[in-house]
Amino acid sequence: MNDWDRDWPAPAKINLFLHVVGRRADGYHLLQTVFRFLDFGDTIRCEPRSDGRIALATPLPGVPPETDLTVRAATALRAATGATAGVTLHVDKRLPMGGGLGGGSSDAATTLMALNRLWRTGLDSSALQRIGLGLGADVPIFVHGRTAFAEGIGERFTDLVPPPAWYLVLVPAVAVPTLEIFRSAQLRRDTPAIADDDWRPGFGHNDLEAVACALYPEVARHLDWLRHYGEARMSGSGACCFVEFAREPEARAALAALPPGMKGFVAAGLDRHPLA
Numbered sequence: 001m002n003d004w005d006r007d008w009p010a011p012a013k014i015n016l017f018l019h020v021v022g023r024r025a026d027g028y029h030l031l032q033t034v035f036r037f038l039d040f041g042d043t044i045r046c047e048p049r050s051d052g053r054i055a056l057a058t059p060l061p062g063v064p065p066e067t068d069l070t071v072r073a074a075t076a077l078r079a080a081t082g083a084t085a086g087v088t089l090h091v092d093k094r095l096p097m098g099g100g101l102g103g104g105s106s107d108a109a110t111t112l113m114a115l116n117r118l119w120r121t122g123l124d125s126s127a128l129q130r131i132g133l134g135l136g137a138d139v140p141i142f143v144h145g146r147t148a149f150a151e152g153i154g155e156r157f158t159d160l161v162p163p164p165a166w167y168l169v170l171v172p173a174v175a176v177p178t179l180e181i182f183r184s185a186q187l188r189r190d191t192p193a194i195a196d197d198d199w200r201p202g203f204g205h206n207d208l209e210a211v212a213c214a215l216y217p218e219v220a221r222h223l224d225w226l227r228h229y230g231e232a233r234m235s236g237s238g239a240c241c242f243v244e245f246a247r248e249p250e251a252r253a254a255l256a257a258l259p260p261g262m263k264g265f266v267a268a269g270l271d272r273h274p275l276a
Ligand SMILES: C[C@@](CO)(OP(=O)(O)O)[C@H](O)COP(=O)(O)OP(=O)(O)OC[C@H]1O[C@@H](n2ccc(N)nc2=O)[C@H](O)[C@@H]1O
Pocket: 015, 018, 027, 028, 029, 030, 031, 033, 099, 100, 101, 102, 103, 105, 135, 136, 137, 138, 139, 152, 153, 154, 178, 179, 182, 235, 236, 237, 238
């Protein structure tokens, strides 16, 4: 199949733990986290166009097309390389917005990787990661493409391979703006840093969880329900929460027991991005 005809995967990520260990002079928070990809996500199709425009066939509610992270990624790639080709982007959106699953960031990363191949702009992974960081702190991990312990604002990676696992991910019916959580006066910003090789499965907590639960009681309600099955965590700045299972049938049984009014999905943890 021609690369122009294919669907390009943009998987979700979860943060297996997320500690805020400090703050930079510019206000950005210094984090320690483990990013893991899930075999669940959006897909993107790129359609060539001859008029040199970057267009979006699938605008999202409340997001002006020129601010959509896919359009911004295509625009940034052209600016960095001098490419002049046009494209129409089609995004099949399955990931919730403001969900803490990195949906917009993953769409941006996949757009960068897909167009870098389709336009033959020849940038390497670190150049694409630098462009990605300009679009959002979560974009570089998707370009990096391997499960990793991350530091800085989430752009310095040490690869690791956690044991195989399945996740029940709950999607509360609220969108949590990342900025609202990071600017909260209640946020703890002083968790002691660990060494990159000190992480073990199950280690840590999510420092953003308490703030998100206080502002969005639906997040707390979903976490409480998940705690019947194990150590439940929120991903990123929320709203999505997850619990880990060693095997798929247990995860599916828990999903089947979800009460009316709660939504979720089951996904396997991946060690690599499908495009890596
Ligand atoms: C919290 C995390 C954890 O993986 O994920 P999400 O829940 O958003 O998926 C990320 O750090 C989010 O990354 P991303 O969603 O790309 O955030 P950005 O657009 O870069 O930042 C939104 C705003 O949050 C604040 N911000 C973001 C990242 C960071 N390390 N410190 C911050 O203080 C900044 O004020 C910034 O303006």
